[in-house]
Amino acid sequence: MGRILTEKDVEAAVKGGSVYAAGGGGWADHGRMLGHAAVSIGKPELVSIEELDADDWVATAAAIGAPASTTPWEMRGIDYIRAVELLQDALGEPLSGLMVGQNGKSSTLNGWLPSAVLGTKVVDAVGDIRAHPTGDMGSIGLAGSPEPMIQTAVGGNREENRYIELVTRGATAKVSPILRTASDMSGGFIASCRNPVRASYVREHAALGGISLALTLGEAIIAAETRGGSAIIDAIVKTTGGAILAEGEITKKAVVYTKEAFDIGTVTLADGTVLHVMNEYMAVDQNGERVATFPDVITTLSQDGEPLSVGQLEEGMKIFVLHVSKAVIPLASSVKDPAVYPHVEKSMGIELQKYALDMGA
Incomplete structure (x- = not known):
């Protein structure tokens, strides 16, 4: 059965995700913000792909960009939720779950807030156990797909009027660079929800159990910390x-x-x-x-x-x-x-x- 993610899982996800970040950036504090917000306003639920029906829709929750402390980025938890809402509207059908493209200091937790607010499940599957430099590497075989995909992006620095909401349709290779540009224009970091596919496709193509691996690793790290x-x-x-x-x-x-x-x-x-x-x-x-x-x-x-x-x-x-x-x-x-x-x-x-x-x- 599904596992309700709680306060103690937040730190485990951040710490385990940080090892699988493989030297990538991301922000542990951004991960904590997402996790704590999720578990305080709802009950995000982690489910295995087997718990979804084959035809259920699953999309990827992602954060796009390489925010440096020098860039005026601003990303709020609400942006992840809004990105999911925009994708559901464009798809015309509800999403049953969200996966992530990779583990990382915050990406392991990208699906938690929408789960808490909208009820989409946190699917225990990732595009790659570890972090990687290009989106293609975690795109579960969709990078070269000619099929039109829907991708959304939401976020930006409000004070500088950089807030953007974007819905794009097209082959992944053609629309992904648009989201990267939007990220840059928004201040360097933007929330995204993209590439809805059936659960049966995820079962075939994703790295299954990737979120659990990060949680288990984080729990082991926390248990060893006093020593x-x-x-x-x-x-x-x-x-x-x-x-x-x-x-x-x-x-x-x-x-x-x-x-x-x-x-x-x-x-x-x-x-x-x-x-x-x-x-x-x-x-x-x-x-x-x-x-x-x-x-x-x-x-x-x-x-x-x-x-x-x-x-x-x-x-x-x-x-x-x-x-x-x-x-x-x-x-x-x-x-x-x-x-x-x-x-x-x-x-x-x-x-x-x-x-x-x-x-x-």
């Missing part, structure tokens, strides 16, 4: 089925912000381990050998066991590099789609696809 950093790191390794690939001091951080709004570059440790970054950690090389590649989970942890985003890393810091093989996590169809890799490979200047699609490894 200090090394206990937290042990709990993360054990719960994820991962391993610590490297630990040591950051000797070089060479990450630049590109005009495409991506942080791209490398982070090098004293032992020569190199982390390849495109917003998130996408690959790790040691001694010239590739040892981890997306869709593996790759995360940096502080000595206190705190997941660090790329933006928090500085030369001279001592970090641990967590690696969870793709062999032990549910994988969505989008990460197995060769079409999602070339753009990222070109931007990063490294090979990903041949490692990512080697399902024997």
Whole structure:
């Protein structure tokens, strides 16, 4: 049966989601805001895809943009709710549930507020267990679809009259950039609800159980917190089925912000381990050998066991590099789609696809 999400689940979702954020940004405080608002005004319910009828409509709740502290972004909880309402109006039928494109510091909780207010279920499915740089990577196989899709976006800085409500229809590849532009115009961060599909499609294509995984990990982290950093790191390794690939001091951080709004570059440790970054950690090389590649989970942890985003890393810091093989996590169809890799490979200047699609490894 479904599980009513409560106050204690909020912190678990944020903490577990932060590990699966894989160095991506997002804001833990934004996640807490969404979660606390949801559990205080209603009873958001987490359900497995099996609890929905095959023909029920499920859409993806997302936050679009890469808000920096320098941008005038403003996103309110109500914006997520409004985005769902606009999509339902455009679809002409109610949505039964919402999934998310990826786990993250706040994205794990994107569906909770609409669930509390509108009654849409929080579907225990994600487009990708971990965070990724392009929407295609979490689009459950819809990225290249010629089918017209509905996408909505809501939000913006009210004081600067940047608030936008947008409903678009068209092939995903054509309308997704419109939402990114709207995000930029709104101040850098906007709530979105998009790509309604039948529950039967989600069952086939999404990474099932992705929200539960984040909650279970968060619960393990919270349980270990009184015992200090090394206990937290042990709990993360054990719960994820991962391993610590490297630990040591950051000797070089060479990450630049590109005009495409991506942080791209490398982070090098004293032992020569190199982390390849495109917003998130996408690959790790040691001694010239590739040892981890997306869709593996790759995360940096502080000595206190705190997941660090790329933006928090500085030369001279001592970090641990967590690696969870793709062999032990549910994988969505989008990460197995060769079409999602070339753009990222070109931007990063490294090979990903041949490692990512080697399902024997």
